[in-house]
Amino acid sequence: MAIIDPRHAAKQLVYERVFRSATLAAAILVLLILGGVVVSLLHGSWPALSHFGLSFVTREVWNPVTDKFGALAAIYGTVVTSLIAMAIAVPVGFGIALFLTEMCPPMLKRPIGVAVELLAAVPSIIFGIWGLFVLAPILQRYVQPWLIDHAGPIPGIGTLFKGPPFGIGILTAGFVLAIMVLPFIAATVRDVFDTVPAMLKESGYGLGATKWEVIWNVVVPHSRAGIVGGIMLGLGRALGETMAVTFVIGNAHRISSSLLAPGTTISSAIANEFTEAVGELYTSSLIALGLLLFIITFSVIAAAQAMLRRLERRALSSV
Amino acid sequence: MNRRTVRRIKNSAFLTLSLIATLAGLASLAALLWTLISHGIAGLSWTLFTQMTPPPGSAGGLLNALYGSAVMTLLGILIGSPIGVLAGTYLSEYGHDSKLSTAVRFINDVLLSAPSIIIGLFIYEIVVVRMGHFSAIAGALSLAILAIPITLRTTEDMLKLVPSGMKDSSAALGAYPWRTTLSVLYPAARSGIVTGLLLAVARISGETAPLLFTALNNQFWSSDLNAPMANLPVVIFQFAQSPYKDWQQLAWAGALIITVTILILSISARVFLALLQARGGGGAGR
Numbered sequence: 001m002a003i004i005d006p007r008h009a010a011k012q013l014v015y016e017r018v019f020r021s022a023t024l025a026a027a028i029l030v031l032l033i034l035g036g037v038v039v040s041l042l043h044g045s046w047p048a049l050s051h052f053g054l055s056f057v058t059r060e061v062w063n064p065v066t067d068k069f070g071a072l073a074a075i076y077g078t079v080v081t082s083l084i085a086m087a088i089a090v091p092v093g094f095g096i097a098l099f100l101t102e103m104c105p106p107m108l109k110r111p112i113g114v115a116v117e118l119l120a121a122v123p124s125i126i127f128g129i130w131g132l133f134v135l136a137p138i139l140q141r142y143v144q145p146w147l148i149d150h151a152g153p154i155p156g157i158g159t160l161f162k163g164p165p166f167g168i169g170i171l172t173a174g175f176v177l178a179i180m181v182l183p184f185i186a187a188t189v190r191d192v193f194d195t196v197p198a199m200l201k202e203s204g205y206g207l208g209a210t211k212w213e214v215i216w217n218v219v220v221p222h223s224r225a226g227i228v229g230g231i232m233l234g235l236g237r238a239l240g241e242t243m244a245v246t247f248v249i250g251n252a253h254r255i256s257s258s259l260l261a262p263g264t265t266i267s268s269a270i271a272n273e274f275t276e277a278v279g280e281l282y283t284s285s286l287i288a289l290g291l292l293l294f295i296i297t298f299s300v301i302a303a304a305q306a307m308l309r310r311l312e313r314r315a316l317s318s319v
Numbered sequence: 320m321n322r323r324t325v326r327r328i329k330n331s332a333f334l335t336l337s338l339i340a341t342l343a344g345l346a347s348l349a350a351l352l353w354t355l356i357s358h359g360i361a362g363l364s365w366t367l368f369t370q371m372t373p374p375p376g377s378a379g380g381l382l383n384a385l386y387g388s389a390v391m392t393l394l395g396i397l398i399g400s401p402i403g404v405l406a407g408t409y410l411s412e413y414g415h416d417s418k419l420s421t422a423v424r425f426i427n428d429v430l431l432s433a434p435s436i437i438i439g440l441f442i443y444e445i446v447v448v449r450m451g452h453f454s455a456i457a458g459a460l461s462l463a464i465l466a467i468p469i470t471l472r473t474t475e476d477m478l479k480l481v482p483s484g485m486k487d488s489s490a491a492l493g494a495y496p497w498r499t500t501l502s503v504l505y506p507a508a509r510s511g512i513v514t515g516l517l518l519a520v521a522r523i524s525g526e527t528a529p530l531l532f533t534a535l536n537n538q539f540w541s542s543d544l545n546a547p548m549a550n551l552p553v554v555i556f557q558f559a560q561s562p563y564k565d566w567q568q569l570a571w572a573g574a575l576i577i578t579v580t581i582l583i584l585s586i587s588a589r590v591f592l593a594l595l596q597a598r599g600g601g602g603a604g605r
Binding site: 016179 | 337351423468500552556
């Protein structure tokens with residue numbers, strides 16, 4: 001019946017080439033965007049980097065009046081708030097993942113999982129106003145005075161909890177970040193736990209191990225790479241998180257020994273100051289902060305992806 | 320205490336701790352929603368949708384901000400999602416496991432979790448500086464860049480779920496891959512791709528950081544894409560940090576609106592996906 005019309009066939013081939021090129025162009029565009037980000041950040045930060053050199057990352061001073069800028073306080077704030085967040089979110093996220101995969105009644109598994117994922121969908125700015133108006137006053141009234149009274153006198157770590165309870169500051173930012181990265185860690189670790197073959201677990205139970213022993217000695221070792229990947233993915237989020245931190249950090253460009261003191265992070269400094277920055281050096285220094293943030297988060301996220309990918313490949317080959 | 324008791328105690332202790340962790344996670348979601356509702360509900364009224372953002376100390380609404388957010392989110396999706404869908408199609412149908420595809424997948428995953436404020440700086444550098452002023456189109460472009468990775472990822476995943484038998488049948492009829500993709504794969508993966516779009520809308524409609532120095536903000540009504548445009552997240556940011564009670568109330572109302580919208584979007588995305596899986600996406604295999 002069908003007679004192949006050569007003109008029709010030729011047209012089909014043209015359509016095919018056009019469609020293929022369009023999809024290829026879109027895929028390449030993704031690479032170009034990342035390349036463009038790197039180039040534009042380098043270009044924008046060049047005046048600051050060439051003016052300050054390496055001292056940009058080693059100095060704490062941040063003074064728009066005298067045009068002296070150093071990123072150390074912002075780097076310190078970024079790293080410390082993220083570490084506080086991870087110290088809280090990793091054990092809690094681990095617990096949630098454990099509960100969802102090993103203990104939860106099947107009926108509740110999905111609703112609780114969805115609820116945790118919804119927490120991840122809430123925009124950053126909402127956590128920001130919640131942190132400022134709800135969490136900060138609670139911390140100021142109850143938690144921080146307790147820390148000052150009880151942890152303050154301990155030699156060594158005591159200096160971390162000195163000074164007046166401001167409510168806002170490094171510790172509060174770390175708390176808010178913890179709640180924000182929690183769903184990412186919980187969801188990734190849960191997915192990794194789910195890939196552990198049931199047979200391995202049942203062998204553990206067959207030897208008389210308790211649930212916790214199976215989890216600790218079978219499930220965790222089997223999914224180590226994935227757990228680390230999930231934690232680093234959460235860390236990447238925490239390092240780059242902007243709006244929530246901006247609300248509760250206090251925007252002070254200095255390094256205090258106390259976690260209760262106000263500070264700043266790279267992203268919150270950019271968010272707070274960028275539109276008000278006057279002068280080439282000021283704007284450029286803020287973009288240089290952005291470049292630093294990009295380098296830090298890129299390395300963390302890339303490492304996390306590499307680990308999760310390795311795990312995925314292993315899971316595929318073992319099936 | 321013998322070893323067995325120790326093991327049993329250890330077991331229950333850790334299981335209890337994980338239960339507490341789950342309750343703590345759920346409690347923070349509940350606390351967040353409760354705060355939003357209790358603070359926001361007082362500010363909900365029709366004037367929110369009929370009046371502009373007010374100067375300090377007077378009443379007003381959020382009309383210009385709601386409009387601006389809707390326009391920029393829509394534009395962002397219109398620009399970003401075709402790129403994401405096409406690139407996802409390339410990875411699934413043409414590139415497979417080539418070096419280029421592997422690189423694109425990797426970079427896409429990095430973009431997916433990259434800080435959005437950096438995208439804002441990027442658009443500031445290449446659009447705002449060139450044009451010499453802040454504009455709604457710059458804001459929409461930065462949102463578009465954030466929408467690409469999400470749509471790309473879901474499109475690729477969903478196309479891979481389509482049974483290969485369908486693809487093979489189409490090829491056996493003499494169809495070129497483009498025809499197969501448009502007439503067989505896209506319809507089969509429609510709910511999945513729509514899920515990706517919904518997730519992308521949910522993600523970008525609450526984004527604040529990339530809009531701060533691209534779209535900026537605008538106290539007044541403006542539908543000019545070439546001028547700064549008001550938008551809900553930045554209005555919430557500015558009003559919440561102000562000392563004025565009226566502004567703070569508006570910020571809470573805005574926060575409630577934005578969160579409810581995003582939660583509805585995220586939940587419907589999940590419902591869509593569940594429908595897709597119920598229809599037999601799972602049994603098909605690769």
